[in-house]
Structure formats: structure tokens, C-alpha cells
Amino acid sequence: MIRLKYMILTWGCQMNEHDAEVLAGMIEKMGYHETHLEEDADLIILNTCCVREKAENKVYGKLGELQQLKSKNPELVIGVCGCMTQQPEVADRMRRKAPHVDLIFGTHNAHRLPELIAEAKEAKSPVVEVWEKEGAIVEHLPTRRVAGIRAYVTITYGCNNFCTYCIVPYVRGRERSRLPEDIIREVQSLGEQGYKEIMLLGQNVNSYGKDLDLQVDFADLLSQVNEVPGIRWIRYMTSHPRDFSEKVIKTIARSAKVCEHFHLPVQAGSNTVLRRMHRGYTREYYLELLTKVRESVPHASITTDIIVGFPGESSEDFADTLDLMEKARFDAAFTFLYSPRSGTPAAQMPGQISMEEKKARFQKLLEIQNRLSLEANRRLVGKTVEVLIEGRSKSDPGRLSARTRTNKVVIIEGHEDLIGKIVSVAIKEAQTWNLTGIVTKRAEL
Secondary structure (H helix, E strand, C coil), X not given: CCCCEEEEEECCCHHHHHHHHHHHHHHXXXXXEECCCHHHCCEEEEEECCCCHHHXXXXXXXXXXXXXXXXXXXXXXXXXXXXXXXXXXXXXXXXXXXCCCCEEECCCCHHHHHHHHHHHHHCCCCEEECCCCCCCCCCCCCCCCCCCCEEEEECEECCCCCCCCCCHHHHHCCCEECCHHHHHHHHHHHHHCCCCEEEEECCCHHXXXXXXXXXXCHHHHHHHHXXXXXXXXXXXXXXXXXXXXXXXXXXXXXXXXXXXXXXXXXXXXXXXXXXXXXXXXXXXXXHHHHHHHHHXXXXXXXXXXXXXXXXXXXXXXHHHHHHHHHHHCCCEEEEEECCCCCCCHHXXXXXXXXXXXXXXXXXXXXXXXXXXXXXXXXXXXXXXXXXXXXXXXXXXXXXEEEEECCCCEEEECCCHHHCCCEEEEEEEEECCCCXXXXXXXXXXX
């Protein structure tokens, strides 16, 4: 009996990672088995991202590498899907640059993968099926989850915000919320399977429920997930500051399982730039939001995203961003050089910043944030915190890597039988990016 093998290569965010789990579930239901060797694969799917140009370049580079493999094994089926293929003209460009690709499909019709693979095997030319518009949410698709302690659960698809730099609404479609009973049923199943932590996913989780004919919002959903047995910690990604209500803050403050980590992407500290980005809030609103968070959850950590060199960003605008960082005192910040994305309004805006200037500003921002991150971590030295042990440390395999409820990485000594357990750890040292500690108490699970 022939044992068919598959491989999925994924770029991008947690949403893409979870999409890959669903793709794998459908493929395995067809009888395929996963392989980690490209030369052994009968099916290779590239699950793509288009948020930044670098991710797209990696996809085309990988397709170039796979051309030689395809010439050696003509029966190999190569497919490309995800946000990148959902963009206008990408499918045609890909067919020209990589004619050896057998299957191209988008984000809206990923549930049709089994049928598309069958078509690709029979067809004498590439199969291209990219839906222009999103359809209804398809529930109960098979999912092959990554083994471990954390599981992803999508609560919304798409985005309605249309920030001027962002391609996501164009490739993921308009916002659609899953029904709360479907979400809770999935979380309950994950608790029964032994997962300890749930990550609720959406392009903007705070607007959950706005499109449903139900009186339910994100705070209500958090309260419901908090009651599911087995699950110990609840996280969520991503939040839009404009929609982060006081109700959500208070719900998190009184929830035993929702972690005290607030990721609130500010993107810029200048009101002028925020308007050009179409973010829908001011720096004053944002700083007041942080005050409300810290008043309700004093021990919370707050992280953010910042874009450097947005079109038209003056030196004064950039100074406002640095000033906001000092006032906000973020625990960490994910910082990005602005990258024009074709099809977004910002790509056509005047005042594009040179790469040299963007890099210089980026370095200034990084220096400030590194100092703030180290100061935040040093405040934890001498304290005892609860952590969930995730596995072996990638940087130091002889030790274990754990994570606090506030999303800080802690490196500890310990045996592998602690993996997946919640323990108390005394923090002994602080670095910019992580902490080191000693286990003081093993929690009962």
C-alpha cells in the first residue's frame, strides 16, 4: 500500500499557523501522513503571508527551490494558498514565475482543499481557484493540532478597520464572528484533550460579536471561556485600542484564567500619523486607556506594535512616538520598518521615507525600548511568579523555558516532567528579553 506524505510550510501570524493546522487536518483525512523531508513529500503546500514584502520574497525563493524537486518527481503536487494568493494579480504572476505550481487557492475557499487537490492531480494545467469575496464560516473542519500545551481558537475572521498601511482586510475579507456556542464547544474539547492554555484569535478580537444578531461581545465571550473546565490560562490576539472597552478591562481583572497581558498596538505616537494611518484614536486616548488598564490590573504587562517611517512621518512626529514610549513604559514592543504593500492607500501616499532614515529612527526607538524592557524585567527580581512550563529552552537546551501570565519568558532548571505544569518561580536575574528563576512550588493540576 502506497503511503502518501505531505508537508505544509507556513509564514506569518498565529492565524496562519492555525490555518495550517486546519489544512493538515483535511489533508490527513484524505490519507496523507506528515513528513519533514521535502524529497519524501507527495504534496507540498505553501501557506503564505503578505503583510510584508520579505515574506513574499521567501515564498518565491522557496518555489524556485521546489522547481528542481518537481522536475525529479513530476507526480509531486505543489500548492500555494493564504493571504499572498488572495491579492489581485498574484495568481497570474505566480503562474508566470513558477509554472511548476499545480494548485493556487485563497483564504476564502481553503475548506475546499480536498476537492482542489483531487482536481490538481487530474488536471493537465494548474488549478487556480481564488474567491474574490468571503463566504459563510465553515465549522467542524478536521484539525491536526500541534501537540503541546497551547491551542489556537479562532473567534473572528476578517477585519473591518482598513488601516491605510494594512493589506489584511483585502485578503481576509470583512469581519465575521463565530457563534459563541461553537467557540465554547471547541474550547471544551481542547480542555478534555489536555491543553492548558487557549489563545483566542482574530484580527481584532475586541469587535467580536458586532456582526451577530446576539447580545454578546468580547467581554461576554471571555467570561464564558473562563468557565470551561481543564483550561488554566486564556490569552487573545490581536486587540485594537479603539475597541478596547472598560467592560473588557474589568472582565479581565476579575477572571481567574484570563492572563494579565495586554497587547495594544499603538503603531505611532503622533496624532498626525495616527490620522493618516486611519487608526481611529489619539495619543491622548491611548495613554488614558493604559491608565485604566493599570488602575484595574496593577501587575499587568503591556506590549505594543510600532511602525517606523510611515509616509509623511516628520522628525517631530517621530519624536512624539519616542515621547509616548517613555510615557507608556511598555514591557516590550514589536517594531517594524514601514513596508509599502501594493493595494493599500499608504503605498500611494506622498512623503515616503528613505530606508536610511527609517533604519536610523528604528535604532533610536530600539535603544529606548530595550532600556524600558530591562527596567520592567528588573522590577520582578526577588518576586515569586506563576509560570507555565512550555518546553526546553531553544537558546539553552539544558534548561526549561516557561512563561508568566504576563507573557514574560523565564528560564529555569528542571526535569522534563515539569513541561506542561504550572509552578511558582522565584525570579533571580533579569535580562532584556527574559528572566531566570528557581522553582519554589509545583502547582497541583
